[in-house]
Amino acid sequence: MSNTAVEYARANEAKFRDEFFEFLRIQTISTDAAFAGNIQQGAEWVAARMKGIGIGKVDVVPTTGHPIVCGEWAGAGKDKPTVLFYAHYDVQPADPLERWDSPPFEPTLRDGKIYARGVVDDKIGVYACLKAVESFLKTGGNLPVNMKFLFEGEEETGSPSALEFLRSHKERVGCDVTVICDGSGPPESPTVALSCRGLVGAEVTVTGPPQDIHSGSVGGLVENPVHTASRIIASFHDSSGRILIPGFYDGVPELSPEEKRLLPGMQKEYLKGLSASLGDFAEWGDPDVSPVERIWVRPTCDVNGIYGGYQGYGMKTIIPSKAGFKVTMRLAPGQDPDTIAEAFTAHVKRFDSESTRVEVEIRQKAWPATSDPESKAVKALIQATRAGFGKEPAIVRMGGTVPIAGTLLRETGIAPVFLAVGTGGLIHSPNEFMYDDYFITAIEMVIAFLAELGAFS
Amino acid sequence: MSNTAVEYARANEAKFRDEFFEFLRIQTISTDAAFAGNIQQGAEWVAARMKGIGIGKVDVVPTTGHPIVCGEWAGAGKDKPTVLFYAHYDVQPADPLERWDSPPFEPTLRDGKIYARGVVDDKIGVYACLKAVESFLKTGGNLPVNMKFLFEGEEETGSPSALEFLRSHKERVGCDVTVICDGSGPPESPTVALSCRGLVGAEVTVTGPPQDIHSGSVGGLVENPVHTASRIIASFHDSSGRILIPGFYDGVPELSPEEKRLLPGMQKEYLKGLSASLGDFAEWGDPDVSPVERIWVRPTCDVNGIYGGYQGYGMKTIIPSKAGFKVTMRLAPGQDPDTIAEAFTAHVKRFDSESTRVEVEIRQKAWPATSDPESKAVKALIQATRAGFGKEPAIVRMGGTVPIAGTLLRETGIAPVFLAVGTGGLIHSPNEFMYDDYFITAIEMVIAFLAELGAFS
Numbered sequence: 059m060s061n062t063a064v065e066y067a068r069a070n071e072a073k074f075r076d077e078f079f080e081f082l083r084i085q086t087i088s089t090d091a092a093f094a095g096n097i098q099q100g101a102e103w104v105a106a107r108m109k110g111i112g113i114g115k116v117d118v119v120p121t122t123g124h125p126i127v128c129g130e131w132a133g134a135g136k137d138k139p140t141v142l143f144y145a146h147y148d149v150q151p152a153d154p155l156e157r158w159d160s161p162p163f164e165p166t167l168r169d170g171k172i173y174a175r176g177v178v179d180d181k182i183g184v185y186a187c188l189k190a191v192e193s194f195l196k197t198g199g200n201l202p203v204n205m206k207f208l209f210e211g212e213e214e215t216g217s218p219s220a221l222e223f224l225r226s227h228k229e230r231v232g233c234d235v236t237v238i239c240d241g242s243g244p245p246e247s248p249t250v251a252l253s254c255r256g257l258v259g260a261e262v263t264v265t266g267p268p269q270d271i272h273s274g275s276v277g278g279l280v281e282n283p284v285h286t287a288s289r290i291i292a293s294f295h296d297s298s299g300r301i302l303i304p305g306f307y308d309g310v311p312e313l314s315p316e317e318k319r320l321l322p323g324m325q326k327e328y329l330k331g332l333s334a335s336l337g338d339f340a341e342w343g344d345p346d347v348s349p350v351e352r353i354w355v356r357p358t359c360d361v362n363g364i365y366g367g368y369q370g371y372g373m374k375t376i377i378p379s380k381a382g383f384k385v386t387m388r389l390a391p392g393q394d395p396d397t398i399a400e401a402f403t404a405h406v407k408r409f410d411s412e413s414t415r416v417e418v419e420i421r422q423k424a425w426p427a428t429s430d431p432e433s434k435a436v437k438a439l440i441q442a443t444r445a446g447f448g449k450e451p452a453i454v455r456m457g458g459t460v461p462i463a464g465t466l467l468r469e470t471g472i473a474p475v476f477l478a479v480g481t482g483g484l485i486h487s488p489n490e491f492m493y494d495d496y497f498i499t500a501i502e503m504v505i506a507f508l509a510e511l512g513a514f515s
Numbered sequence: 516m517s518n519t520a521v522e523y524a525r526a527n528e529a530k531f532r533d534e535f536f537e538f539l540r541i542q543t544i545s546t547d548a549a550f551a552g553n554i555q556q557g558a559e560w561v562a563a564r565m566k567g568i569g570i571g572k573v574d575v576v577p578t579t580g581h582p583i584v585c586g587e588w589a590g591a592g593k594d595k596p597t598v599l600f601y602a603h604y605d606v607q608p609a610d611p612l613e614r615w616d617s618p619p620f621e622p623t624l625r626d627g628k629i630y631a632r633g634v635v636d637d638k639i640g641v642y643a644c645l646k647a648v649e650s651f652l653k654t655g656g657n658l659p660v661n662m663k664f665l666f667e668g669e670e671e672t673g674s675p676s677a678l679e680f681l682r683s684h685k686e687r688v689g690c691d692v693t694v695i696c697d698g699s700g701p702p703e704s705p706t707v708a709l710s711c712r713g714l715v716g717a718e719v720t721v722t723g724p725p726q727d728i729h730s731g732s733v734g735g736l737v738e739n740p741v742h743t744a745s746r747i748i749a750s751f752h753d754s755s756g757r758i759l760i761p762g763f764y765d766g767v768p769e770l771s772p773e774e775k776r777l778l779p780g781m782q783k784e785y786l787k788g789l790s791a792s793l794g795d796f797a798e799w800g801d802p803d804v805s806p807v808e809r810i811w812v813r814p815t816c817d818v819n820g821i822y823g824g825y826q827g828y829g830m831k832t833i834i835p836s837k838a839g840f841k842v843t844m845r846l847a848p849g850q851d852p853d854t855i856a857e858a859f860t861a862h863v864k865r866f867d868s869e870s871t872r873v874e875v876e877i878r879q880k881a882w883p884a885t886s887d888p889e890s891k892a893v894k895a896l897i898q899a900t901r902a903g904f905g906k907e908p909a910i911v912r913m914g915g916t917v918p919i920a921g922t923l924l925r926e927t928g929i930a931p932v933f934l935a936v937g938t939g940g941l942i943h944s945p946n947e948f949m950y951d952d953y954f955i956t957a958i959e960m961v962i963a964f965l966a967e968l969g970a971f972s
Contacts, residue, residue: 102626151831157726215829255731263895268680269614272943273817273843274712274915278756278809281799284818284840290749295742299735342738352735360730361741362833367820368841372546372672373716373878374608376819376943377842381669383741384825386730386832413799421830458731459832486729486833 060202060509063193067501070189075497077107078185081147082165082174082215088124088148088214097211100147101125104184104209111192113207119227121219124148124211128230131191131205138512140204140235142470144462145183145240146213148205149176152485161185171482176433178242178480178492184209184501186479187239202512206233210462211454212238216259216422217461224469235475235511236466239504240478241456245496250440252429253355254456254463256389258399259422260407262290263382266414270367270376271284281413283381284366288385290416291383292408294359299343301359305401309392313355354455357398358388384421388459395423425464430473438510439475446479479503517659517966520650524958527646532954534564535642537618538604539622539631539846544603544669545581556669558582561666568649570664575682578676579904581605581668583685588648588662593970597661599690599927600737601919602640602697603670606633607943614945628939628948635699635937635949639957641666642963643936644696647961663690667919670697673716673879674918681926692932692968693923699937702953705904707897709886710812710932711913711920715856716879719747719863720839721792723871727824727833738870740838741823747866747873748840751816756800758816762858766849770812811912814855815845841878845916852880882921887930896932897968903936903960915949936960 067074086100087093087122104127108116115130127147132140152162152175160166162175173183174505187207192423194201208231243249266283267276296302329349343352352358366381368374385397405417410416429436431453441449456476463474477499482492522745524531543557544550554700558575560586565573572587589597609619609632617623619632629808631638651658665688669675681688700706723740724733753759800809804903809815823838825831842857860875867873886893888910900908913933935962936957 084674088826089831092828102603132960151825151827153825153827154727215713216831257731258833259832261830269941269946270611272915273815273819274714274845274913275942276810276915277815277817277843277845278804278813279798279806280802281756282817283823285748285752287821288745288818291742291745292749299738341736343735349736353733356735358730358734359736360739360834361745361824362730363824363835364744364821364838365826367818368608368610369820369822370547370608370610373841373843374546374719374943375671375714375716375817378820381821384830386734386830388731388734438660456731457728457734484726485732486831487726489726 060505062197063190063505064502066193066197067189067505068498071498074376074501075187079165081181081185082177083163085104086148086176086211087151087161088212089151094124096391097124101127101211104147107188108207111188112195113191113441119223121223123215125217126219126223127207127209129207131201134201134204134512139234141207141508141511142236143187144208144236144238144466145187146180146210147184148214149179149181150214154488159489164352167494170388172494173489173491174202175490177490178254178482179352179485180213180240180480181490182480183239186500186504189506192241193501193505194508202508206231207430213238216257216424217465220440220462221465224465231470233470233472236470236472237435237477238460238474239477239479240460241458241476241478242485243478243480244483245481245493248443249454249478249479250443250451251454251456253391254427254458254460254476255458256393256426256464257422257424258387258389258396258402258420259400260385260399261382261419261421262287262385263380264414265380265415267377267379269379273375273377276377279376282377283414284410285379286416287364287366290406291361298345301357303401303405304361306357306398308397309394310357310390311392313351317324317506342436343445350442353457355390357390357393360386362386375388389426390459391426391428393426395425397497399423424459424461425468427463427467427474429475433473433475434514435475435511438507438514439477441510442503442507445506446499464513477503477507479490516749517962519654520647520962521959522645523650524962525955528955531646531958536622536636538642539634540620542620543605543633543668544608545669546608549580554581554605558584559603560666564585564645565664568625568645569652570648578928580672580676583668583676583680584664584666586664590757591658591661591969595660596691597663598965598968599663599665599688599693599925600644601665601693601695602644603667604636604641605668605671606636606638607671611945616946624951627951629946629951629954630946632947632948635939636770636942636947637697638671639937640696640718643957646958647965650962651965652960653719659966663688670918673714674922677919677921681922690927690929693927693929694892694934695920695931696919696934697917698915698933698935699939699942700935701940702904702950704879705900705906706898706910706911706935707900707908707965708913708935709888710848711915711933713850713852713921714881714916714918715844715846715852715858715859715877715878717859718839718855718876718878719744719842719844720874721871722837724834724836726836730832730834730904733834737834739834740871741835743866743871743873744821744823744838744840747863748818755802757875758814760816760858760862763814763855765854766839766851767814767847768849770808783944810914812847814847814850817843819843830963845914846883848883848885853880856880860936881918884920884924886930886932890930890932891971892968893930895964895971896934898967899964901958902963903956934960934964
């Protein structure tokens with residue numbers, strides 16, 4: 059059954075690629091309200107394709123944010139497990155636009171790579187699922203498992219509506235296996251990830267004088283909000299990169315001796331894969347913790363952007379009225395986003411004074427999540443990955459955050475598995491790309507995963 | 516002679532105001548290359564008015580930057596001193612535009628105030644000079660002193676072309692008295708300033724990874740340029756505001772006991788005058804130095820603007836590729852801008868590392884300048900100010916910088932005097948304004964000053 063499905067997918071590769079490019083052209087940027095219409099268009103595009111391939115029950119569910127596209131197919135029979143398949147159709151903003159070699163929303167095939175915003179993060183996740191399902195249904199009229207579909211449009215803003223949705227639509231997500239189809243890596247070294255980090259996103263604003271004022275008239279008499287913001291940021295780390303926010307490391311578990319033994323072995327290969335986006339950089343960070351541990355299982359606190367005062371050409375001799383910055387904290391397994399958000403807020407508020415006022419707004423929270431390495435789903439995942447790439451995958455962790463993973467774990471009680479079908483890089487950066495040779499592999503991996511899960515039961 | 520001139524000015528007040536508004540509409544922003552055409556237009560407007568009132572020798576001198584408008588009138592006779600009169604026709608940028616209650620380049624009379632970018636800094640300086648000269652020449656055909664005019668268009672960018680011009684056109688600036696007509700204050704408490712601070716302007720850039728990268732993929736492994744920039748800025752001051760850059764205070768003189776005695780008395784009045792722009796602020800700064808000393812005779816180091824990473828709506832989970840900030844250091848009398856620029860650069864470069872590269876570009880340098888309190892020019896200045904406002908002026912210092920003052924002092928050997936004819940505030944800020952009641956006073960003060968100087972000789 060899966061061989062026939064794979065043959066169908068291969069025979070339709072050119073048609074699928076054209077249709078995928080159509081999907082990539084929709085500017086589903088979720089972080090900027092200006093793109094709300096494009097997001098809606100993206101949701102409807104996905105729903106129309108689901109209906110078109112024979113998924114009977116499809117809904118575009120409105121939320122207070124962007125719509126969630128749901129669907130269900132229950133034709134495999136009661137003896138087969140129900141798999142909840144998650145991916146996200148929204149993408150990161152494309153700026154800085156001038157750093158793209160081709161337009162971010164005009165997918166371009168160049169040197170064997172497809173360049174487009176969101177191509178691997180995560181439109182390929184949504185699309186590979188749809189085409190895998192189509193390949194089964196068009197060839198045998200059946201799927202190896204029952205399926206529920208959950209395609210959201212707020213992943214890049216921290217999935218704020220998903221928690222509410224999961225709580226109020228339990229019937230739509232009740233399942234035996236949850237699959238998070240997001241993430242990507244280099245195809246020459248396939249991986250299976252067993253956890254993702256959590257996240258707390260915050261914005262800090264510092265206000266001083268009621269307006270920008272002449273730095274000569276009052277310089278020396280007025281505290282400068284940019285200075286306060288800088289002192290706050292400088293207080294986050296010691297010189298080695300260890301985070302100094304009180305209580306930040308509470309609950310972060312020590313790795314098991316077995317994990318500690320395995321991690322350094324993966325390090326070299328994994329870091330090689332990162333070199334495309336990092337160039338000739340000098341490694342940095344807590345010297346007491348190995349690089350991959352720092353990325354995968356230790357927390358971070360990074361400023362994503364800072365602003366204040368005059369940024370134009372030349373000079374402007376002012377003391378700015380205001381400064382601010384955006385922060386992302388990545389949480390290790392064991393950390394609680396509520397506790398970390400409180401610890402961060404308390405630390406930053408210590409800098410509040412009568413000469414510069416400091417405000418903290420928590421913008422995002424996501425729980426970390428870890429798979430059950432002994433589960434059938436993880437075994438199916440490893441087999442599907444091996445089949446897709448023709449080699450043994452390395453077992454790794456994910457440095458990034460899939461907000462829905464922790465939420466699904468907490469709401470369904472089922473540890474999720476992470477199916478990474480994207481092969482490429484520069485996600486969240488200019489020139490995000492996917493290897494075109496592995497476009498069809500992504501679809502084949504979903505086919506193999508579903509077939510394996512069906513065969514297990 | 517000066518009474519007739521004053522009568523002429525008063526009789527023409529309405530006409531003069533209309534013509535002044537025409538001047539205020541020209542967008543002579545010198546810090547942004549996009550306005551080069553407007554600057555040229557401004558220079559030609561000034562030159563045309565000079566010719567129109569009978570100053571025979573007028574030139575718009577091109578420089579590598581913006582033009583300098585020169586002129587000369589030598590009809591007072593050899594027994595009269597030659598006064599070099601300086602003002603600047605360029606203005607600060609107007610942003611943030613949304614904070615203006617009326618358009619910055621559409622002068623608006625509201626509640627007894629004229630609102631416009633540059634109205635007091637320093638278009639009134641240029642215009643009051645022209646109208647004072649006109650008032651003498653149209654009523655008696657003569658001036659009380661010989662005059663040279665130097666109106667520049669780069670004051671707000673640190674007067675980079677003026678030094679070169681002064682060196683290569685010594686004949687155009689040779690004089691007995693140099694008058695810097697710039698600055699403004701509240702009319703209820705007139706002042707005469709005896710010094711201005713110098714300035715070093717710099718831009719610091721910090722570069723990390725070759726592009727913005729996903730904060731999950733590499734967070735913990737890559738040093739964040741915004742963090743480095745923040746550590747640099749945090750290193751500039753201790754918690755009380757004292758500057759920590761090594762060597763920064765070298766050469767800053769102690770005030771004389773007499774000055775120390777006088778300063779606290781001026782403090783309350785002066786700070787009251789600032790309250791319009793500061794609102795309900797908490798005073799801040801080195802507690803060992805009185806507030807007015809901190810503004811007038813102590814150096815500062817203030818970040819004017821900072822940038823890096825994502826500044827748009829919502830969040831973007833990246834480690835930025837780059838961060839940067841602009842700094843202005845105000846120099847106390849006795850400080851040397853070359854030495855301070857070197858000390859600043861050396862200090863900042865200490866943060867350069869292989870994980871984040873730090874570059875410093877010195878953008879502006881200006882020497883501090885101090886008047887000779889015993890000179891005839893200062894005595895004429897005090898008398899003109901007393902005449903203009905009908906009360907005794909306070910002797911003060913200037914916290915701001917007039918770059919040409921230090922340059923003139925170094926090139927001519929003559930200590931400048933500072934004639935502040937503007938009455939208003941919010942210079943460099945939105946809603947810069949001048950009191951309309953004192954529009955004619957500005958012209959009368961120049962008339963009085965020239966008459967006093969002529970009478971002294």
